[in-house]
Amino acid sequence: MITPPDRTPLPREFFDRPVLEVAPDLLGRILVRTTPEGPIALRLTEVEAYDGAADPGSHAYRGRTARNGVMFGPPGHVYVYFTYGMWFCMNLVCGPEGRASAVLLRAGEVIEGAELARKRRLSARNDKELAKGPARLATALGVDRALDGTDACAAGETPLRILTGTATDSDQVSNGPRTGVGGDGAVHPWRFWVTNDPTVSPYRAHAPRRRRS
DNA sequence: CAGTCGATTCACT
């Protein structure tokens, strides 16, 4: 049976836990982006955990910089980074404060505001592709660096928030190596997704770029 | 201060 989504906001304590506990628990939760044109909501289906200074795959591995500062702050805030000269990706910071751990939001199923998401994702061939991949997800929601540091647990009219939704049962969660992460960071199976969900992005191993002439 | 490359996506072959 289908149960209606729980629209209760997730409290900050949800994020003030070890990132490996939070990441799989985020699957099935609802991310709501409020825009002037209206809300866009999606159900999270794929995430990756990044565990601060201990994790060679994390942006925080080499310490705090201007870009990654938000990761070192309190949990429940949004870390947005710019990559490949054209894309944005969004994370949710986890606890404890100072550990600089975060969950990369990699994919979701748009459940509200699909017409708004389609306008931002003109190359999507169908609605399953609207947020299939971290940069696609951010594009669909209209998320960029202006939202870096946003508190996703704040009360009132916030540009981004996370709702309780329906937690995904652990026997429906798969995990494996993180997409596009190489080196020593590749050994950690810290990518989590909803098993067989059609909105989950394909896995790709890390591929070093060839030199340009 | 120049070189390298990225937690990716898209158009093409």
Add this chain to the structure above:
DNA sequence: GTGAATCGACTGA
């Protein structure tokens, strides 16, 4: 499956 797009952060000299 392969290569281009595109730029800012980070690295090391």
